[in-house]
Amino acid sequence: MAIVPSPHAAGSAPLEQPQREAPSALTIRRTESLASLVRKELERMIVSGELRGGDRLNEQALAERLQVSRGPIREACRSLEQTGLVEVQVNRGTFVRQIELKEALEIYEVRSALFGLAGQLLAQDASPALLARLKGLLERMDAASDNLDAYYPLNVEFHATLVDSAGNGHLAATYHALAKQLHLFRRRGLVPRESMKVSNREHWAMYEAIARGDAAEAQALMQAHIRAGKGRLIKMTRAETVAPPALAEDD
Amino acid sequence: MAIVPSPHAAGSAPLEQPQREAPSALTIRRTESLASLVRKELERMIVSGELRGGDRLNEQALAERLQVSRGPIREACRSLEQTGLVEVQVNRGTFVRQIELKEALEIYEVRSALFGLAGQLLAQDASPALLARLKGLLERMDAASDNLDAYYPLNVEFHATLVDSAGNGHLAATYHALAKQLHLFRRRGLVPRESMKVSNREHWAMYEAIARGDAAEAQALMQAHIRAGKGRLIKMTRAETVAPPALAEDD
DNA sequence: GCCCTGTAAATTGTCAACAGTTTTCAATCC
DNA sequence: GGATTGAAAACTGTTGACAATTTACAGGGC
Secondary structure, eight states, X not given: OOOXXXXXXXXXXXXXXXXXXXXXXTTOOXXXXXXXXXXXXXXXXXXXXXXXXXXXXOHHHHHHHHTSOHHHHHHHHHHHHHTTSEEEETTTEEEEOOOOHHHHHHXXXXXXXXXXXXXXXXXXXXXXXXXXXXXXXXXXXXXXXXXHHHHHHHHHHHHHHXXXXXSOHHHHHHHHHHHHHHTTOOOOOOOOHHHHHHHHHHHHHHHHHHHTTOHHHHHHHHHHHHHHHHHHHHHHHHHTOOOOSOOTTOO | OOOOOOTXXXXXXXXXXXXXXXXXXXXXXXXXXXXXXXXXXXXXXXXXXXXXXXXEEOHHHHHHHHTSOHHHHHHHHHHHHHTTSEEEETXXXXXXXXXXXXXXXXXXXXXXXXXXXXXXXXXXXXXXXXXXXXXXXXXXXXXTTTOHHHHHXXXXXXXXXXXXXXXXXXXXXXXXXXXXXXXXXXXXXXXXXXXXXXHHHHHHHHHHHHHTTOHHHHHHHHHHHHHHHXXXXXXHHHHTOOOOSOOTTOO
């Protein structure tokens, strides 16, 4: 089943080469390759759900749609192949990968280990400014705990702040790459309301372990936090219920 | 400094398209793209040290050398970019990445967390056949502990067996990808002889924790094992001494 | 109806050419 | 000698054409 992305889908237009302010013939030069722009656009389409697992990326159609030649499309696909978002099959094309439950659980496991490591590192070295920022997020999440639409972005931001502040670029990059891949998993489960309160209590506990510099405790709590999310994922898939968007930071 | 790989370097020849046995005009078809073959060859060149950090990959020269057009070279470079082995700079070319100590230490940290997770998973579910295999490797390493050339490959195999047997593909893939990147770090330290005995004592301890199903102990020991390697890396760089090849599984 | 065959259309993989950008190098000036 | 300039060479980014492979589909047989 080859689904060619609709030419009228929201968001996809010819790619714009980044330009400096007040561009003129003397100042315009290439600062980003088309291949790079195509890669980002395809990532956006995958993460947003516009492209779904199993969809085939038709080079010719994409080239026409994005108004580039097929070369940059091919290059972008090679990039996406290595990040695990697509699979390139020789002579047959490039397909958005599909992730089954087993693989999603594997990703959760690896993420939980990385999240735990982030906790360890943070507890060893968290600045007052970071702690204040985390606390602010926690308080806003408390205030939003009756409203998923408000809570969820804060939750995502809290998680990302933790990982990005751990002082290890490879940790952050790996964690985020895995999160992106989780978008390929399309089973969705309801997030019960009480779950947000539980979720933020766990967040507070993590924060407190970090603040008092307890590395072992922070690691254990943060690893367990993602694992709890894994447990909920299993429950959701059993319930076969339907629910809101992405899973990557689904507490 | 752009170093174009020497046309006479060992190992690099025109790429061979995989063929089935007794190929004829009727049976030959493409089973692997040139881009994929090029990627593998470039990886080999990087991991083997033939290409070093900072080297520029000249598309034209490589195309001539490997007897392909520049397209597959470009595609391969996009792949390598995402795996962290090279850096693509628009309009300037593709460069083998260089890793400084700070980044090497980051990689060690992430690897230690992943290795610890492998221990956790193995302790929860290790088959008798796997345990027997690990024990065999341990015994061979004991016998080889006076001989680095014999010890080192066994050590690599032991580590890979652990990670590959943990039952989590993403864990293994991530771990190995990071190991590959460590080849970009070019400071080398002497591996003292006593270090192999210490190293294998730690291996035995890990094995025993796994065998008795002690997940927490296995995780801690295995995480500590890589961290000890990290500590040795720091010491080596301070000593500024020179020593044998790759670091990725340098206990 | 299903299965097989053959052909055309569609698509992918690669190549070479062209345009744009950067690097190299010679000449000139101080 | 060092700094600057300008042109040529080298290289990268993209495109379109061609070759190879796969897919789609029509027609025929059972």
